[in-house]
Amino acid sequence: MFSIKLAIQSIKQEKMLNLLSVISISIGLFILSVVFLFVYNVEKFTQELPEKFAISIYLNDEASLTDKRNIENTLNSDPLVKSVDYISKEAALIELKTTLKKANYVFQGIDDNPLFASFIVWLNPGKFDIDIVKTFIKKIKQLKGVESVESNEKLLETISSLKNGLRVTTTGILLTFVCAMIFICYTTVKILFYRHGEEIEIYKLLGATRLFIRIPFLFEGGAIGFAGGIIAAISVMLAYYFFSARFISIVPIFSSIAIPMYTIYIIPFVGLFLGITGAALAIGRLKY
Amino acid sequence: MIEFNNVSKTYASVKALVDITFKIEKGEMAFVMGPSGAGKSTLLRLLYLSDKADIGFVSIAGFNIATLKETSYAYLRRNIGFVFQDFKLLKNKSVYDNIALTLRIRGVMEREIKEKVYTALKMVNLRHKIDCNPLTLSGGEQQRVTIARALVGEPTVMLADEPTGNLDAGNETSIMNIFKDINAKGTTILVATHNENLVKGTGKRALYLDNGRLVKQEIS
Numbered sequence: 102m103f104s105i106k107l108a109i110q111s112i113k114q115e116k117m118l119n120l121l122s123v124i125s126i127s128i129g130l131f132i133l134s135v136v137f138l139f140v141y142n143v144e145k146f147t148q149e150l151p152e153k154f155a156i157s158i159y160l161n162d163e164a165s166l167t168d169k170r171n172i173e174n175t176l177n178s179d180p181l182v183k184s185v186d187y188i189s190k191e192a193a194l195i196e197l198k199t200t201l202k203k204a205n206y207v208f209q210g211i212d213d214n215p216l217f218a219s220f221i222v223w224l225n226p227g228k229f230d231i232d233i234v235k236t237f238i239k240k241i242k243q244l245k246g247v248e249s250v251e252s253n254e255k256l257l258e259t260i261s262s263l264k265n266g267l268r269v270t271t272t273g274i275l276l277t278f279v280c281a282m283i284f285i286c287y288t289t290v291k292i293l294f295y296r297h298g299e300e301i302e303i304y305k306l307l308g309a310t311r312l313f314i315r316i317p318f319l320f321e322g323g324a325i326g327f328a329g330g331i332i333a334a335i336s337v338m339l340a341y342y343f344f345s346a347r348f349i350s351i352v353p354i355f356s357s358i359a360i361p362m363y364t365i366y367i368i369p370f371v372g373l374f375l376g377i378t379g380a381a382l383a384i385g386r387l388k389y
Numbered sequence: 390m391i392e393f394n395n396v397s398k399t400y401a402s403v404k405a406l407v408d409i410t411f412k413i414e415k416g417e418m419a420f421v422m423g424p425s426g427a428g429k430s431t432l433l434r435l436l437y438l439s440d441k442a443d444i445g446f447v448s449i450a451g452f453n454i455a456t457l458k459e460t461s462y463a464y465l466r467r468n469i470g471f472v473f474q475d476f477k478l479l480k481n482k483s484v485y486d487n488i489a490l491t492l493r494i495r496g497v498m499e500r501e502i503k504e505k506v507y508t509a510l511k512m513v514n515l516r517h518k519i520d521c522n523p524l525t526l527s528g529g530e531q532q533r534v535t536i537a538r539a540l541v542g543e544p545t546v547m548l549a550d551e552p553t554g555n556l557d558a559g560n561e562t563s564i565m566n567i568f569k570d571i572n573a574k575g576t577t578i579l580v581a582t583h584n585e586n587l588v589k590g591t592g593k594r595a596l597y598l599d600n601g602r603l604v605k606q607e608i609s
Contacts, residue, residue, distance in 0.1 A: 103493050110481075300479060302477070303479060304490075304494065305463070305466070306466060306471050306477070307466065307467075307471075307490060307491045307494050307538075307542070308463045308464065308466040308467035308491070308494055308495065309463060309494045310460075310463040311460065311463075
C-alpha cells in the first residue's frame with residue numbers, strides 16, 4: 102500500500118514528465134490499434150472471399166457417366182469444397198440463350214450445342230488458402246473427363262500476396278511501436294529514478310530493501326501505460342464514430358468495417374503491460 | 390559493538406584511512422575527532438555501508454561488513470540510526486511522515502507507527518511541530534527531527550556525522566544533551582565532529598584522526 106502511495110505522490114510531483122509519457126504512449130497505442138483493426142478487417146474480408154469465389158470445371162464431350170460420377174465424388178469428398186452444382190450441356194445452352202436473349206442471332210447456323218457440361222464448385226470459408234486451392238485445381242485438372250478448369254487464380258494470388266505483404270509490414274510496425282512504447286516507459290522511469298535520487302538515498306539509509314525502492318517505479322510505469330491505453334481506447338472509439346458518420350454514406354464499402362469491442366477493452370491492459378515491462382527493464386538495469 | 394581492525398581505504402591515490410584499529414563497546418558513546426579531510430566521514434561511510442574497506446575488518450552491531458551480501462545491507466541499516474550535518478530530510482513530507490518513513494519501510498502497522506512517532510518527537514521536544522514541513526523549521530529543529538527519525542527505529546547503534554555542523558551554540562548543546570539521553574538508555578553512539586567544544590568535559594572517549602591515521606585516543 103505504501104508503495105502505491107509513493108507512486109501516486111511521484112505521479113503528482115512529476116506531472117509534466119508523466120503527462121508527456123502518457124500522451125506519447127496513447128499516440129503509439131492509437132496507431133497500433135488502428136493498424137490492428139485495419140489488418141483485422143482485411144482478414145475478415147478475405148475470409149468471406151470463398152463465398153464469392155467459385156471454380157468452374159468443364160467436362161469434355163467424351164466424358165462418360167462414370168467419369169462424371171467419379172469427378173463429382175472426388176469434389177464432394179474434398180474438405181475444401183462446400184457445395185457442387187452440375188450444369189449439363191443443355192442447361193448451359195438454355196442459360197446462355199436466356200442471357201443473350203436480345204442477341205440470339207449468334208445462334209443462327211449452329212446446329213450442335215457447342216457448350217460443355219460443367220461443375221461449379223463453391224469453396225469452404227474455413228479451408229481457404231491460395232496454395233491449397235492451387236493444389237486442388239491441379240488435382241482436378243488431372244481427372245479423366247475434365248476439359249478445363251477456370252478460376253480467378255490471378256485475383257486470388259494478388260490478394261494472397263497482398264495479405265502476406267500486409268502481415269510482414271504489420272508485424273514490423275507492431276514491433277517498432279511496441280519497442281518504442283517500452284522505450285518511452287523505460288526512459289521515463291529511469292529519469293524518475295534519477296530525479297528521486299536524493300529520496301532513494303535516504304530510503305536506503307533507513308533500511309529500505311531493493312524491492313521497496315523499486316516497486317513504486319513499477320506502479321508508476323504501469324500507471325503511465327494504463328492511462329495512455331485508456332486515452333488510446335477512447336480515441337479509437339471516437340475516431341471510428343467520426344469516420345462512420347463522415348464516410349460510410351459516401352463510400353458504402355466502409356460500412357463493412359468492424360471494431361471488435363474486446364480490442365477496445367484490451368488496449369488499456371496492453372498499455373499496462375508495456376508500461377510495467379519498460380519500468381522493469383529500467384529498474385533492472387539500475388544499481389541498487 | 391563497533392570494531393575496526395587494521396582498516397585502510399584509498400580513493401585514487403589519496404589515503405583516506407590508514408591502518409585504523411579501535412573498538413567501541415556496547416552502550417558506549419564516543420567521538421571521532423579531527424580536522425577536515427582527516428578521514429572522519431570515510432570512517433562513518435564504511436560503517437553505514439556506503440563504501441567498503443580496501444584492507445581490514447569492520448564490524449558493526451554484530452555484522453562483519455566484509456562478508457555481508459549487498460542484499461543484506463538493508464537489514465543491517467535497520468539496526469543503525471543515522472544523523473547527518475545536512476539532515477537528509479524529505480522536503481515534500483511533513484515531520485510526521487519523515488519520522489514514520491523509518492517504520493513504514495519495515496512494514497510496521499500505521500497505528501503502531503503513530504504511537505512511536507509521538508514518543509520519538511516527545512523525546513526531542515518537537516511534538517508541536519508534527520504537521521510542519523521540515524523547510525519551515527530552524528536548523529536545530531530539523532536536526533532534532535533527524536534524531537527522532539533515527540530513534541524511532543530503536544537502533545542499537547547511532548552514527549552522527551557533524552550533527553551540529555550547521556547549528557549555533559545553543560542548539561549544539563541541546564542536540565548533545567539529546568544524544569546523552571539516548572546513550573543513557575543503552576544505545577551505542579559514535580559522533581564524528583571537528584568541534585572540540587562538543588567533546589570537552591563529556592567524560593567520553595575521543596578518537597583523534599589526522600591524515601587518515603588514528604593518532605590518539607583519550608577520555609575528554
